[in-house]
Amino acid sequence: MEIDKNQLLRFTTAGSVDDGKSTLIGRLLFDSKSIFEDQIEAIENSSKKKGLEGLDLAMFTDGLKDEREQGITIDVAYRYFTTPKRKFIIADTPGHIQYTRNMVTGASTANAALILIDARHGVIEQTKRHTFIASLLQIPHIVVCVNKMDLVDYSEEVFEKIVHQFEGFSSKLYVKDIQFLPISALNGDNVVERSTNMDWYQGAPLLHALETMHIGSDVNKIDARFPVQTVLRPQREGFIDYRGYAGRVASGIFRAGDNVVVLPSGFSSKIKTIDTMDGELEQAFAPMSISITLEDDIDISRGDMIVKENNQPRAVQEFDAMLCWFHNATASPRAKYTIMHASNEQKAIIKEVVYKIDINTFARDEEDKELKMNDIVRIRLRTTRPLMIDEYRDNRVTGSFVLVDDATHETVAAGMIV
Known part of the structure; x- marks a missing residue:
């Protein structure tokens, strides 16, 4: 090999x-x-x-x-x-x-x-x-x-x-x-x-x-996921009408001519071109950084996700995750955080601590619900708008996130969606 x-x-x-x-x-x-x-x-x-x-x-x-x-x-x-x-x-x-x-x-x-x-x-x-x-x-x-x-x-x-x-x-x-x-x-x-x-x-x-x-x-080559990081509008000679959606392929393979859906809007289109710094490509796969242009003029912005028609992530506002708490201070009940997932940012609250794991014995503790530094817990999160998620075991990019404290702007936790 x-x-x-x-x-x-x-x-x-x-x-x-x-x-x-x-x-x-x-x-x-x-x-x-x-x-x-x-x-x-x-x-x-x-x-x-x-x-x-x-x-x-x-x-x-x-x-x-x-x-x-x-x-x-x-x-x-x-x-x-x-x-x-x-x-x-x-x-x-x-x-x-x-x-x-x-x-x-x-x-x-x-x-x-x-x-x-x-x-x-x-x-x-x-x-x-x-x-x-x-x-x-x-x-x-x-x-x-x-x-x-x-x-x-x-x-x-x-x-x-x-x-x-x-x-x-x-x-x-x-x-x-x-x-x-x-x-x-x-x-x-x-x-x-x-x-x-x-x-x-x-x-x-x-x-x-x-x-x-x-x-x-x-790398997951089956589930095509492209979180949009920014929209490219060069507005210069040769690119006057160019509108490209730039980002990094999280998983799967995208090809020119593929039928795709933009989430969360649900609008469908077809890939016109896949562009890179070195020129046009017929196909792109994770973890390549590319710009995609579509046949149709759709309103797409940072945080949206381009996926295949017949293979889509779940769009949900509430989900369970395994969380590692990073912060010195304990988590306040129902405190608001900014969740950063792929290229998407939303507000979120920890709705419930389901159980804490004793990482020495792997035992679950359903009594102690306080989040302290280095704790690993299963939680239920709720976000203000839907996130396009996969399970972490299927996709480490669209299945992971971090939580940021709105008051201090510190990263307080990292999570894996289950």
């Missing part, structure tokens, strides 16, 4: 504090020669100041001063690197429970999640929590990296025991594809190069797994 060299893979790391997430990313970047010499020099100097013999690989991702001083990851650190086979964006997310919201943010657009487990400790509460969030966010691929194998004498028995532990609880969650890898991020075993210390492991190293991961089918 040939991999598109321009294909971008986004992956996130998750694990408990000191499981070696930042060290693993540092090792990936260092061994795949994705770090500039001056960066290496700076890290060498910092490592010497700390009294370390070698490079402190974790420093390659810890961008905040507090992170470097405390040796922990607080914020989501994004790193970009490329190999001859693929481009990558890494979201290095914190392991602490109080940063659950940061993990949700970093993982929301990921194709894959690397979940790190310390070989000495096995599956712990944090492992379950992070796997639950990855499952909630419908991340298609999970790679379980059993790290620090050097500290358990590269034991196959220890690795197999952890695989068994993990499979025991993950079978209850919705996860499509799980791989297991025994690694030592510190020594580089099975990260970029195959380990000579673990001949019993026949699989490929981590970088190879990431380079060859099939992500083409992760």
Whole structure:
């Protein structure tokens, strides 16, 4: 199977504090020669100041001063690197429970999640929590990296025991594809190069797994959804009568000549042209940014959605969603928020908190209805006007939203429609 060299893979790391997430990313970047010499020099100097013999690989991702001083990851650190086979964006997310919201943010657009487990400790509460969030966010691929194998004498028995532990609880969650890898991020075993210390492991190293991961089918190619971001009226020579509807294809495929419907108005038309900066296209698919022109002159504005006649999202004012609360302050009962869904903005209220999830045990708590920071809950929302929605598991773009506090303009929550 040939991999598109321009294909971008986004992956996130998750694990408990000191499981070696930042060290693993540092090792990936260092061994795949994705770090500039001056960066290496700076890290060498910092490592010497700390009294370390070698490079402190974790420093390659810890961008905040507090992170470097405390040796922990607080914020989501994004790193970009490329190999001859693929481009990558890494979201290095914190392991602490109080940063659950940061993990949700970093993982929301990921194709894959690397979940790190310390070989000495096995599956712990944090492992379950992070796997639950990855499952909630419908991340298609999970790679379980059993790290620090050097500290358990590269034991196959220890690795197999952890695989068994993990499979025991993950079978209850919705996860499509799980791989297991025994690694030592510190020594580089099975990260970029195959380990000579673990001949019993026949699989490929981590970088190879990431380079060859099939992500083409992760995007929904069936449900055609085009949220309109803006209307283009150039009003210049050659484009005097041009009226294009610009945005990014959320899912599905659009072709010139397709019969389409504009929601929420329900007016139908036919696609005349699909335009890009580089010229006209016969077809467009997610996640391309395009401009669509229609055969008919229809009143369309930002927030409307162009869809196929025979495949439409639900237009609703009330729906259920799983919500992760981001804000320090608790949610006020029936407080008004601005909901931002695709390119649409409406006013909304949280009508009801149905239940809260204990992310350590996955149990539902129907008694405690107060929304506190990092809580994950099922809620019922009501909006002032209909939104064109899909379920999050079918479409991560039209199935997700954020809530913004009207008074402070802060993002207070992210939601996934169920």
